[in-house]
Amino acid sequence: MRKDKLIVTASVAALIIGFVLLAWMYQDKQSKKLETARLQNESNLDRSHSPSLGPANAKVTLVEFMDPECESCRAFYPFVKKIMADNEGQIRLVIRYTLFHGNSELAASLLEASRLQGKFWQTLEYFFEYQPQWGSHHNPRPELLWEYLPKIGLDVDQLKKDLQNPVIAKNIATDAVDGNLLGVRQTPSFFINGKPLKEFGYQQLKSAIEMEIQK
């Protein structure tokens, strides 16, 4: 090979290797940083203000950071319910909000207000079911959420009063801060007995939970 070609080829190779190596080092450093932050904030994972389902002394605590307007959360919800049903009494599900969409804050506030009437899960399931209508990306219609409320059997006047309660906004804000500190960057994000689900997927979630149950 001629000298000039050799120099250029070697430079290209060196630059690419350097790039990949630096990228790898950077990502490694970042993930270590995230892990440290997560460990420091582990106690903030399971807050008493959060809605939860299942016995308090369940073997597995599954914390889900989610957004009522997020499509993947909607798609994943039946799987979570199935895992809960298959392992009845073994799992306690804790819901926390990570709100990324335009109307998710309204939806979360309505959910919290419906919780005061003891209808959190019904409302969540209803919101998920009709999410393609109220939460469509091209034509979001948040006003539809209000129309759903009486159909779920909620006292809308009471709910409007409860929405003024500053605790609702405070809890949603706490969830946002905690999610950020715990490294939640996407929804849904799952934590199984404090450990984050590293690789996202139904099968992965299922086996991670089963492993904790068998422990």
Add this chain to the structure above:
Amino acid sequence: MSWYLIFFSWLVAMIATLGSLFFSEVMSFPPCVLCWYQRICMYPLTLILLTGLFPLKKEVFKFSFPIVLVGWTISIYHNLLYYKLIPESAAPCSQGISCTTSYISWAGFITIPLLALMAFTTIGILLLVFKRKYSEKR
């Protein structure tokens, strides 16, 4: 010797290109509008200068210098904005990522816009030296 002038210009363009990709793709810094315009000038240099190297053509100056000059001008403007030498209200980037957002500050003064300006300046000077050497030969 002239070959090395173009080679080093190419090397600087390569480092600038990969560096900017590192900032946006690996470190996930979203590039601002002015950064995109500078990228438009910097990225093609990696191919244009490479073509000029095999075999070495004196026309490589003609083909690459105007792009370097445009990139350099945008870079000067960006740096003036960044270091507040001209007010930001005059900036074309009022929405999206602000062109004066600071992402890195190495040794207290080295920032991404400054790195870009250094790259364009270095390439420009190398190309000018190359052109002079070539005309002296005749």
